Amino acid sequence: MAGIKHGAPQVPSPLRVMIYFESTGWFNTTGEEKTNEILPTLNEVIASWKENGSELLGTFDRDILTAGPAGNTGWHACFLYNIPDLQTVADMTHSFRETGLDKYFRLEAVIGRPFFLLEKN
Template sequence: MSEIKHGAPEIPNPLRVFMTFESTGWFDTTKEQKEREILPALNDILESWRHNGSELLGTFDRDIFTAGHAGPNNWHACFLFNIPDLQTVTNMTHSFREAGLDRYFRLEASIGRPFFLVEK
């Protein structure tokens, strides 16, 4: 059996970023708040991310077999991006704070790399 050589991981350029998205205070809002305030602000932020140098690789929403609070996974949906630098990642997470959306959603970024056994 051959041995797999595995050195120290190299930080990719662009960064590979996995963002988890959880609805928190969303469940305590009215339909009117959602439609008039929250969703327009969220859509503005997501649209701004299309123009910040990031590349959206994919999304995943767990709502096929779930409803309500996120439960032990602590997220409802996720985004996978290639992002040019750490400041852009910080700007993306801060955009939720700046817009006041952190009252309704939790966004968390994790930085990794393409899985070396699959993507070379």
């Protein structure tokens, strides 16, 4: 059986980026810290991502059948974005470092493209 022939994958513009989100130190904080410090900062950072030209396409939270640490998957939720360029991706992950959110959460960005069999341009 012959395979589908196509050239090398083309890097899309904007970039298609999956951001994996894992709660780490979050579990070692008090309810007061979560409510008064961590969640307001997290909400500010994520709101700022709306202003950098990124488009949120969807989210996925694994919490229906899981609780506690992420385990082998290494993530609790993921966010799918179209992002203008690689520097913007780096700025988004860095926003967790510069605000101290990396003490409570881990981010990992993966760059891909729309799946050609399901999303045709």
